[in-house]
Amino acid sequence: MSRITDIIHSVPVDPLTGSISVPVYQTSTFVQEAPGVHKGYDYARSNNPTRKALEDIIAKLEGGDNAFAFATGLAAIDAVAKLLSSGDEIIAVDDIYGGAYRLFTHIYEKLGIKIHYVDTTDAENILEFINEKTKFIWIESPTNPTLKVTDIQKVSEIAKPFGALVVVDNTFASPVAQLPFELGADIIIHSATKYIAGHSDLVAGLVVTKTPELSEKIKFIQNATGGILGPWDCFLAIRGIETLELRVRQQSENASKIAEYLTTRQEIDKVYYPGLTTHKNHEIAKRQQNGLFGGVISFSLKEDTVEAANQFVTSTNYFKLAESLGGVKSLLCHPAQMTHASIPREKRLSSGVQDSLIRLSCGIEDVEDLIKDIENALGTLKLEVKGQKLEAQ
Incomplete structure (x- = not known):
């Protein structure tokens, strides 16, 4: 069966x-x-x-x-x-x-x-x-x-x-x-x-x-x-x-594509997703998670500030700013101010939760719409590269 x-x-x-x-x-x-x-x-x-x-x-x-x-x-x-x-x-x-x-x-x-x-x-x-x-x-x-x-x-x-x-x-x-x-x-x-x-x-x-x-x-x-x-x-x-497997598979597929996309963006510092071959324990995840890497992605910005994170999380359309994850609709949050605010900043930083870390919960929407939503939000950021302020591309 x-x-x-x-x-x-x-x-x-x-x-x-x-x-x-x-x-x-x-x-x-x-x-x-x-x-x-x-x-x-x-x-x-x-x-x-x-x-x-x-x-x-x-x-x-x-x-x-x-x-x-x-x-x-x-x-x-x-x-x-x-x-x-x-x-x-x-x-x-x-x-x-x-x-x-x-x-x-x-x-x-x-x-x-x-x-x-x-x-x-x-x-x-x-x-x-x-x-x-x-x-x-x-x-x-x-x-x-x-x-x-x-x-x-x-x-x-x-x-x-x-x-x-x-x-x-x-x-x-x-x-x-x-x-x-x-x-x-x-x-x-x-x-x-x-x-x-x-x-x-x-x-x-x-x-x-x-x-x-x-x-x-x-x-x-x-x-x-x-x-x-x-x-x-x-x-x-x-x-x-009753729809658990269908949802998880679609959310994992969407997340895998979005994670790959995020690695190409100059505004992004680090992308955290077990499905990426660059992930420290990718092979372990591949083995013990039955080849499904889940619908959650986190990433940090090159401008590692709360202000930059706030700008991003308030600029999306399909990714709704909210606590929680795992639903059919895509969500995002800023852990330092939301889910992990009860953890002292020093402890957060030592475990990898940077000030600019953003968590995405990918839903079951069309992945191209979600990627476009992220692209638009990244476009509202400004980067400092080699001492010059540049509009994000």
Whole structure:
């Protein structure tokens, strides 16, 4: 069976009515025949049929034991972090999502959790920090926003002798391109807001677990803390999954062409995209992402200033200035002022997030229209070349 057929038919037909779409069970509670005697559902925080359908679909797509849907991606990250105890340590990718950095730094460090931020593009860097207290190696691959790629299999081989769990944020790649469990990971996280749902109309988070033991622990945390995803948003996420492969493939194709175009422009300093052969870990991405490099590109300007970035991001037409990514409509953002504003400037710079860094989320529009949009925005910039101010060509 092809991957796309498997994805489409992972969405179940309703056994009660034959509905081709999963019903929205918009209810807070369920009638019981007697105390404790019910059809598997008693209270909507603990379980809901629409949410269960989404969780089963995601578990199947990622090849996990179980999955759990949360109200946001950060709620999913928080649920996994709650597996830790005071004194535990995390080795986290240095170019980490700003919300995760804020959560770790301002909440979990206060509770006695120590975090080491490491450039995991070279897995050997982990060896300097891993010890018997290390409980998680926390990877985003590709990372947000500089698209760093980590060899998940190699990291997993390093982690196992220490008993550390490998947690992979698979948001940027999606299960269409990358299956971290096959590479040795233990827990997968998604901001389902992005590619999973795919239409910029909900926020959601997912945790996928590899083993029954981890499933039991995350299920307990989900029920005990209550940060669940509501049934309507579950329905929308399921709707999005049905076109996941088609969207990701088109977005990846668009991004590949745009990334190549950006490398030809004199206004651009660096282009970050795993599909470029100049990318540090291009071969690793090619291997572990099934030849799909994703729909996100970042680039920095030769005029490395916030002002230049502002000029660009406010001059596009089809690329809309907004937080988030992964939707059918193209978006762009300035991480230093938006998604990564919570990270101190020195830390941002050390992980490669320059003042002029711009992140593009390529949608499914005609790629020539998107390239023309970028060309027009670049045309509003002014460059200083050899001491002379030149209009961008």
